[in-house]
Amino acid sequence: MNLNxxxxxMLDYFASQMVKVSKxxxxxxxxxxxxxxxxxxxxIVQIVEGHIVTGMRDNVVWGIFIANFIFFxxxxxxxxxxxxxxxxxxxxxxTPIIRIAEIITVISTLIGPAYILxxxxxxxxxxxxxxxxxxxSPIIWDVMAITTYLIGxxxxxxxxxxxxxxxxxxxxxxxxxxNKIYTILAIGFNGxxxxxRYLDRSLDIMSAIIIPLAILVHSVLAWIFGMTLRPGxxxxxxxxxxxxxxxxxxxxxxxxALWIFRKYYKLESYxxxxxxxxxxxxxxxxxxxxxxxxxxxxxxxxxxxxxWEMEVLYKLFNPNEYWWWFFFAAIIGVVLPIIVILIPKFxxxxxxxxxxxxxxxxxxxxxxxxxxxxxxxxxxxxxxMRPEYIxxxxxxxxxxxxxxxxxxxCVLFFLFSKFMPILPxxxxxxxxxxxxxxxxxxxxxxxxxxxxxxxxxxxxxxL
Amino acid sequence: MEKGKNKQSxxxxxxxxxxxxxxxxGGVGLVAQxxxxxxxxxxxxxxxxxxxxxxxxxxxxxxxxxxxxxKGIPGKQFVMVIDLSRCKNARKCVTKCQKMHDxxxxxxxxxxxxxxxxxxxxxxxxxxxxFHCNQPPCVKVCPVGATYKRTDGLVLVxxxxxxxxxxxxxxxxxxSRVFQWKEPKETNFADxxxxxETSTPHKVGTVGKCDFCPDMIRQGKLPDCVxxxxxxxxxxxxxxxxxxSNGTESFRFSELIHDRAGYHFMAELGTEPNVYYLPPVDRLxxxxxxxxxxxxEQVEFYKKSIVKKH
Ligand code: SF4
Ligand code: SF4
Numbered sequence: 222m223n224l225n226x227x228x229x230x231m232l233d234y235f236a237s238q239m240v241k242v243s244k245x246x247x248x249x250x251x252x253x254x255x256x257x258x259x260x261x262x263x264x265i266v267q268i269v270e271g272h273i274v275t276g277m278r279d280n281v282v283w284g285i286f287i288a289n290f291i292f293f294x295x296x297x298x299x300x301x302x303x304x305x306x307x308x309x310x311x312x313x314x315x316t317p318i319i320r321i322a323e324i325i326t327v328i329s330t331l332i333g334p335a336y337i338l339x340x341x342x343x344x345x346x347x348x349x350x351x352x353x354x355x356x357x358s359p360i361i362w363d364v365m366a367i368t369t370y371l372i373g374x375x376x377x378x379x380x381x382x383x384x385x386x387x388x389x390x391x392x393x394x395x396x397x398x399x400n401k402i403y404t405i406l407a408i409g410f411n412g413x414x415x416x417x418r419y420l421d422r423s424l425d426i427m428s429a430i431i432i433p434l435a436i437l438v439h440s441v442l443a444w445i446f447g448m449t450l451r452p453g454x455x456x457x458x459x460x461x462x463x464x465x466x467x468x469x470x471x472x473x474x475x476x477x478a479l480w481i482f483r484k485y486y487k488l489e490s491y492x493x494x495x496x497x498x499x500x501x502x503x504x505x506x507x508x509x510x511x512x513x514x515x516x517x518x519x520x521x522x523x524x525x526x527x528x529w530e531m532e533v534l535y536k537l538f539n540p541n542e543y544w545w546w547f548f549f550a551a552i553i554g555v556v557l558p559i560i561v562i563l564i565p566k567f568x569x570x571x572x573x574x575x576x577x578x579x580x581x582x583x584x585x586x587x588x589x590x591x592x593x594x595x596x597x598x599x600x601x602x603x604x605x606m607r608p609e610y611i612x613x614x615x616x617x618x619x620x621x622x623x624x625x626x627x628x629x630x631c632v633l634f635f636l637f638s639k640f641m642p643i644l645p646x647x648x649x650x651x652x653x654x655x656x657x658x659x660x661x662x663x664x665x666x667x668x669x670x671x672x673x674x675x676x677x678x679x680x681x682x683x684l
Numbered sequence: 685m686e687k688g689k690n691k692q693s694x695x696x697x698x699x700x701x702x703x704x705x706x707x708x709x710g711g712v713g714l715v716a717q718x719x720x721x722x723x724x725x726x727x728x729x730x731x732x733x734x735x736x737x738x739x740x741x742x743x744x745x746x747x748x749x750x751x752x753x754x755k756g757i758p759g760k761q762f763v764m765v766i767d768l769s770r771c772k773n774a775r776k777c778v779t780k781c782q783k784m785h786d787x788x789x790x791x792x793x794x795x796x797x798x799x800x801x802x803x804x805x806x807x808x809x810x811x812x813x814x815f816h817c818n819q820p821p822c823v824k825v826c827p828v829g830a831t832y833k834r835t836d837g838l839v840l841v842x843x844x845x846x847x848x849x850x851x852x853x854x855x856x857x858x859x860s861r862v863f864q865w866k867e868p869k870e871t872n873f874a875d876x877x878x879x880x881e882t883s884t885p886h887k888v889g890t891v892g893k894c895d896f897c898p899d900m901i902r903q904g905k906l907p908d909c910v911x912x913x914x915x916x917x918x919x920x921x922x923x924x925x926x927x928x929s930n931g932t933e934s935f936r937f938s939e940l941i942h943d944r945a946g947y948h949f950m951a952e953l954g955t956e957p958n959v960y961y962l963p964p965v966d967r968l969x970x971x972x973x974x975x976x977x978x979x980x981e982q983v984e985f986y987k988k989s990i991v992k993k994h
Contacts, residue, residue, distance in 0.1 A: 346828075
């Protein structure tokens with residue numbers, strides 16, 4: 222493949238990064254491995270002793286496993302929606318973030334469903350889904366939607382990587398196995414005009430497919446809850462509410478990932494403040510939308526004040542139960558990002574990343590609050606003298622498995638970055654950063670000038 | 685005055701309906717069973733649906749296979765009527781059900797709640813089995829058909845098919861389902877062949893619930909909670925034959941429901957339960973009687989967690 226000088230330089234840089242692991246890299250990898258081993262241990266305990274080792278009981282039959290499941294499927298939206306839409310709209314600044322977004326999608330769609338499996342009492346009967354599957358059940362919808370989604374996102378990631386795989390194939394690595402793998406994966410791509418045309422077409426088609434698919438996946442997920450006759454779940458806006466929350470958290474994770482890779486691989490000249498600003502603005506808009514959904518969801522149930530709905534609301538608004546968590550998840554986690562991103566003075570790479578961390582944490586807590594308080598307030602309350610049957614507390618086993626999932630996410634991400642350049646190399650010059658930066662700079666200068674002008678004129682008035 | 689009238693009409697019912705009732709209850713169990721009886725085998729007498737008394741082998745009364753258990757007993761539509769005016773929380777239905785189904789004391793397939801419709805009304809005891817709904821949300825959501833509705837109205841769980849996803853537990857609005865969180869300890873029936881009709885032996889990681897004792901029904905007996913109740917609170921029978929009985933008294937189902945203002949619990953959910961309640965009017969016991977066989981701690985707990993909804 223013929224590369225232009227810029228791409229060749231990038232390829233050189235990434236190829237040298239890919240074959241070595243830095244000291245901090247090893248350190249974090251070791252920590253993640255410890256967590257994964259912890260999770261493995263917890264998994265064995267759960268399989269041997271049964272679900273009794275979790276905090277789940279007859280009242281709260283789903284715990285943080287399901288919260289994790291929604292969370293991971295939620296962050297998978299980064300690739301599907303964000304990069305799909307940016308691709309279709311030909312947004313210029315998308316190039317350096319698109320691959321990272323797509324990797325997030327694939328990895329989290331792999332890890333998320335694992336939590337559903339952890340929640341199943343009889344893992345050994347998984348094949349019953351194929352043998353006896355009933356299309357009436359939202360779980361079957363979910364199984365079908367998620368498998369399609371996973372395959373779709375892998376295809377999307379793969380198509381978007383073929384050019385780079387071809388470039389890597391032609392790169393003289395020391396260890397020959399790499400070249401062998403790249404040769405297979407590049408399926409003879411040479412960048413001929415015809416190949417390029419086909420590839421672009423397929424990418425367009427895939428990104429058009431992946432957007433409705435992503436929306437469907439999260440809607441089906443929401444319907445698992447929405448279809449039941451439970452206060453706090455049986456809501457018509459649950460599907461769009463889940464979708465918005467998912468894109469919100471997906472964008473948050475994307476920003477965090479950009480920040481980490483920018484630091485770790487020293488990509489300051491590729492991933493710039495512009496990207497953070499634009500993604501920040503997307504995050505802010507989504508945050509506002511999410512807050513709007515939250516507000517209308519809880520306002521209607523509070524105003525209607527049906528006994529059943531109120532039971533859940535009492536739990537959420539009671540300072541002794543979930544109020545502080547709710548306050549963090551529904552208010553702090555939204556208002557803070559909006560304020561920080563809205564006010565230009567506060568807006569910089571680190572602050573945008575920090576509020577993204579808060580938003581992502583808040584969204585995890587929100588998933589917890591969607592599941593647990595509702596299950597703790599069934600229509601017919603259990604008159605049960607065992608407190609653990611009334612109130613759910615996650616056990617150490619559940620936490621271990623949760624952290625193991627996060628650690629696995631990071632490790633897989635890291636491993637991927639050792640296999641492929643984390644930014645698209647071949648098409649690197651598509652979005653012309655220099656141009657882009659110039660326009661933005663110009664705009665900033667203009668604004669500054671306007672500001673000083675206004676100040677001057679105010680001063681004149683005072684005089 | 686009203687009470688007297690009630691009693692009278694009840695007596696009238698009984699005299700009218702007892703023969704029919706016996707036939708109905710006795711014949712409940714009969715599906716064409718083969719009758720090649722050998723001398724030494726224990727026999728059971730059963731009434732066929734057309735009223736004939738026959739004897740069959742006890743061994744042919746073995747629990748039916750999971751495939752057979754999906755079909756339902758022909759010509760039946762089982763209903764339960766629970767008379768709240770008679771319940772004093774004797775809890776015999778609970779313990780007998782647990783014995784019958786090999787359940788540990790903490791797992792209750794029929795529960796007795798202390799309820800109160802509003803703070804001005806008197807509390808009452810409320811036994812609650814699975815309602816075997818005609819529009820069962822639990823069946824709708826099961827991904828593998830492990831919980832299913834039969835032609836005779838029963839909703840059963842096949843623990844050999846259940847994958848333990850617990851979706852049915854979140855879907856059941858009446859909290860009727862219980863999960864096997866750990867390997868079951870009690871194994872009285874461990875050597876028994878599993879059947880959804882006996883719900884035993886239990887399997888870890890699957891869901892259980894009240895099954896209306898179809899194995900008992902097949903033997904021509906009443907479910908254990910019905911025969912276990914010392915106060916005759918629970919009536920059971922076949923809606924198609926319009927008869928319900930608590931073992932000592934029998935009523936025409938339609939008239940009982942009509943005369944005593946029978947109702948569905950939380951009918952607004954649209955689940956169409958097959959369990960009817962008779963309101964707690966003209967009570968036989970004061971609700972505080974129900975505290976008699978409880979520990980102080982339990983009484984305290986019940987009083988605190990009284991269910992204020994209807
Ligand atoms: S009461 Fe619950 S478990 Fe029983 S049939 Fe109805 S929905 Fe299903
Ligand atoms: S727990 Fe078992 S019976 Fe209930 S929905 Fe899942 S598979 Fe069906």
